[in-house]
Amino acid sequence: MHLVSDSTGETLMTVARAATVQYENVQEIEHVYPLVRSHKQLDRVISEIEKAPGIVLYTLVDEEIAHRLEQKCRELGTPFVNILDPVFAVFQSYLNVTQTHRIGGQHAMDAEYFSRMEALNYTMMHDDGQIWDDLESADIVLLGISRTSKTPTCIYLANRGIKAANVPLVPGIPLPDNVKSLKNPMVVGLIASAERIQQIRRNRVLSLNSEGYNDQYVDRKEISQEINMTRRLCSEHQWPLIDVSRRSVEETAAEIMTLFKDYKTARENGVAEQQ
Template sequence: MKSPSESYFHLHLVSDATGETLINVGRAACAQYANVLPIEHVYPLVRSMKQLERVLSEIESNPGIVLYTLVDKEIRERLKVRCRELGVPYMSVLAPVVQLFQSYLGGEPTPRIGGQHSLDASYFKRIDALNFTVMHDDGHMTEDLEAADVVLLGVSRTSKTPTSIYLANRGIKTANIPLVPNVPLPSNIESLKAPLVVGLVASAERIVEIRQNRLLGLNAGGSSTSYTDREAVSEEINFSRRLCARNGWPLIDVTRRSIEETAATIVALLAERRRRAIAET
């Protein structure tokens, strides 16, 4: 139900590529306004005047803020002119950044449509990392964990899999190992040298809540097991804390963290680890 204090506005995101940059920027800006909700209109792959005219018709029908990333000058100018005629605010989200780069680096940029999505070495690195991560999800293929960049450990419902996939999309090969009561860990886990091993924990209350919701979703809400028992869950968490402390592995409490925040912390730990390794050589 809509709160009486909430209001809506139309947000038009016009891109000649996938629109991911616009979506992220738009949502980051909207997040600063707790009681204002955007109605997103996303228009990817706008690369012709005919496509643009359909976009302009939508903007005219639903006036609001227009954000765009368009390389073609003619299409870009047509959008700007029409927005001025309609009296709607508009902005190129990359223009200020590109201007800053230009003032520092000198010379003219050479724009490419969807340049950040080109099939370069970085792209294939991400694909390789995603393949590795999918194959090493939830404790599978543990015999070659040494090939991972990051190994995540945690009890059930600490967001190991989504965090692994998010890291993989950054080109980081990630394996994740569940910590299950009475199930032994892979024999090689405590002797790993190459990967950064990170433990994920959350409060017992949070884990119990998530597990109960999961059982309800599986129509097993009436089951009474140690899976949702507060004391049993607390012991699982304590075991994971002791394991990480014994091996000197960093531990991240994900109770109030988003997957993006957890991943950012892991990326920072990985960067610091690599800096130390370089300094020691």
């Protein structure tokens, strides 16, 4: 596949991967061409397509450059799709307004951009319980034992402008009182199956070539006890609990964002107050 964009190419990569996962036993080869904004840059892209013909997905605002790419694809007999054209057509029909043809508009350094940067900075500073004393300023606090995807989920949320902190749950170490008494942020517990956590922990130990690790870290019975500890804690404080065993980070984050939307609505209505 050839992914041709006048911006970062992230939209194309997301669409391409969402499509390819629907076809088992198909191994895709991606050629990504970001920031294609001139005919000279397009020449290089066309040369690569000629060498290895394949499906062409593109997002090009410049109509002349887009038209030239389409013509070349027709000559080569290569399928091509402007993935945003159907979306723009619906918007234009519904709004009765033409598009602005603004390149990379979704990446503009506006207030939303700086909000995301602030959230990312906050999340990195509050990863794995690094800072405990200002968690009230978080939007979301994730709790979980080791290897429950706390950090990647927080980073994903931060990229959506949500200030997310995460706190590890460690056997034998009580959860700090200031975490138990949080009022502003939504607290969410993450768990996974004992089998899944054991597998990830074993791989982690092997990748680090750790010789002096604690055997209990990968013991199935000990892991089950850690999971039960998380369940009891969340039940006691009425915190929502999400099982991430069969969820991607994106799916986990989507579930959390849905909960967070309801949480904010309830707070605005004066209903929610975590004990």
